[in-house]
Amino acid sequence: MRKTLLRSAIPLALLMSAGTVGIVASSGPSAASATRHPQHVITIPESDKFTPYQMTIHAGDSVTWVNTDTDDHTVVSDDGFNSAGHRGIDQLIPGTDANHGTPGTLTLRFRHAGTFVYYCRFHAHLDTDSQPVAPGPDGGIQDSNGNFGTPMSGVITVVASHDDD
Numbered sequence: 418m419r420k421t422l423l424r425s426a427i428p429l430a431l432l433m434s435a436g437t438v439g440i441v442a443s444s445g446p447s448a449a450s451a452t453r454h455p456q457h458v459i460t461i462p463e464s465d466k467f468t469p470y471q472m473t474i475h476a477g478d479s480v481t482w483v484n485t486d487t488d489d490h491t492v493v494s495d496d497g498f499n500s501a502g503h504r505g506i507d508q509l510i511p512g513t514d515a516n517h518g519t520p521g522t523l524t525l526r527f528r529h530a531g532t533f534v535y536y537c538r539f540h541a542h543l544d545t546d547s548q549p550v551a552p553g554p555d556g557g558i559q560d561s562n563g564n565f566g567t568p569m570s571g572v573i574t575v576v577a578s579h580d581d582d
């Protein structure tokens with residue numbers, strides 16, 4: 418129906434039609450691949466936490482941790498909960514002090530569905546500094562000093578690939 422209308426219209430409509438086709442042809446493949454395997458970012462701000470704390474991605478996607486803190490941090494797998502690959506990972510992500518002033522990064526690709534639970538082994542215990550608030554009615558867990566919060570940790574939920582949708 419639409420093609421018939423454009424063909425029967427004036428030359429300007431033909432130009433618009435050709436332009437539309439050209440845009441689809443040139444941007445189609447790259448847009449499709451970017452959609453198929455997006456790269457997600459988890460930032461470590463200048464405090465002991467991963468932001469966002471929770472993220473849902475598709476199998477095949479990559480996640481890059483960017484440590485903008487001055488201190489070093491780590492991504493460590495808790496294998497008891499980890500079903501999305503990268504079991505046993507214990508990866509240092511240098512802070513800006515140890516990385517010539519630029520944020521250290523770590524990129525992992527998740528190839529199959531599951532759950533990736535991780536923490537920072539340097540900051541796996543509660544302290545008085547800023548901590549992420551865990552989901553739940555009480556806002557997290559309480560340590561022996563009465564602090565509420567969650568040790569520096571995060572969870573990535575990997576759902577089926579876009580390709581399987």
Ligand SMILES: [Cu+2]
Nearest residue numbers: 490537539540
């Ligand atoms: Cu840390």
